[in-house]
Amino acid sequence: MACPKDFDNNVENKWCPGCGNHAILGSIKDALAKLGLSPQEVLIVSGIGQAAKTPHYLNCNFFHGLHGRALPVATGAKTANHKLTILVNSGDGDCYGEGGNHFMNAIRRNLDITLLVHDNKVYGLTKGQASPTSDLHMITRAQPHGVILEPFAPLAVALALKAGFVARGYAGDTEHLSMIIQEGVRHRGFSLIDILQPCVSFNHVNTYQWYGQRVYDLSKDAHDSSDYMAAMVKARQWGDKIPIGILYREESLSFTDRIDGLKDGPLVDRKYDASRLQKLLAEF
Numbered sequence: 380m381a382c383p384k385d386f387d388n389n390v391e392n393k394w395c396p397g398c399g400n401h402a403i404l405g406s407i408k409d410a411l412a413k414l415g416l417s418p419q420e421v422l423i424v425s426g427i428g429q430a431a432k433t434p435h436y437l438n439c440n441f442f443h444g445l446h447g448r449a450l451p452v453a454t455g456a457k458t459a460n461h462k463l464t465i466l467v468n469s470g471d472g473d474c475y476g477e478g479g480n481h482f483m484n485a486i487r488r489n490l491d492i493t494l495l496v497h498d499n500k501v502y503g504l505t506k507g508q509a510s511p512t513s514d515l516h517m518i519t520r521a522q523p524h525g526v527i528l529e530p531f532a533p534l535a536v537a538l539a540l541k542a543g544f545v546a547r548g549y550a551g552d553t554e555h556l557s558m559i560i561q562e563g564v565r566h567r568g569f570s571l572i573d574i575l576q577p578c579v580s581f582n583h584v585n586t587y588q589w590y591g592q593r594v595y596d597l598s599k600d601a602h603d604s605s606d607y608m609a610a611m612v613k614a615r616q617w618g619d620k621i622p623i624g625i626l627y628r629e630e631s632l633s634f635t636d637r638i639d640g641l642k643d644g645p646l647v648d649r650k651y652d653a654s655r656l657q658k659l660l661a662e663f
């Protein structure tokens with residue numbers, strides 16, 4: 380029987396006390412154990428930022444790369460070994476800002492990975508500048524007169540691109556978050572889970588108290604996750620009421636399912652014939 384402790388390591392945690400990332404980390408371990416996965420079967424990929432430190436605190440395979448570039452690494456890893464369970468941990472800046480182009484194309488490819496975006500609505504690691512998801516008029520030390528741009532709407536954008544699994548979690552409800560992560564991993568294809576993550580040091584607007592007054596669970600609201608238009612309406616809902624849960628789910632062939640060359644098994648298991656490579660190189 381797998382247990383969350385299997386995914387513990389003894390690395391000292393550097394996140395601020397009270398940061399929503401602690402809860403997300405706990406939900407990831409819980410979800411992986413409940414899925415019956417062992418650390419060897421899991422790869423976590425991240426970019427740069429506070430959220431991107433998540434794999435430092437997990438006992439499993441991991442790759443910590445460049446800012447905004449976690450999804451290309453995950454694409455390569457999944458193509459090389461499509462038997463691996465791959466999760467990507469990203470921040471709202473890392474994923475929707477610096478990595479926005481990769482976000483769009485990973486969805487188009489329907490890569491079979493689970494993307495967890497720790498959405499704290501600021502650039503946490505660099506001390507709280509506005510991020511793509513910061514609310515209009517939010518005041519930060521770098522935006523003392525308030526944010527002048529409309530926020531990016533990740534769930535609506537993912538739906539517009541026909542992502543097959545679109546969900547929102549909340550760091551203040553770890554059991555619910557674990558359940559969504561399990562469903563996201565089970566989904567064969569691209570899964571986006573945008574997670575409301577309070578940053579207690581730099582975001583004094585979207586706090587636990589603020590979310591506590593607004594967040595509601597879609598599963599208790601008779602939401603039909605196969606209804607695309609209903610999902611789009613929920614994806615645009617923000618303010619007095621904020622839905623969490625699975626907005627939309629529909630399976631279709633994933634990226635690696637569509638590649639004929641992978642039908643005989645993962646590339647990593649193939650025999651490697653160096654002479655064929657030499658012949659190929661000689662042509663150039």
Ligand SMILES: Cc1ncc(C[n+]2csc(CCOP(=O)(O)OP(=O)(O)O)c2C)c(N)n1
Pocket residue numbers: 427428429430431446469470471472473474477497499501502503504505510
């Ligand atoms: C190409 C590049 N641009 C900018 C930076 C500086 N930088 C490092 S972390 C970061 C912000 C991270 O914010 P976010 O992705 O929202 O994650 P958080 O720290 O809030 O979890 C920035 C701008 C960088 N490392 N590389």
Ligand code: SF4
Pocket residue numbers: 393394395397398399400429499503504577578579580581
């Ligand atoms: S700065 Fe914000 S995101 Fe970073 S560890 Fe502290 S509370 Fe968490």
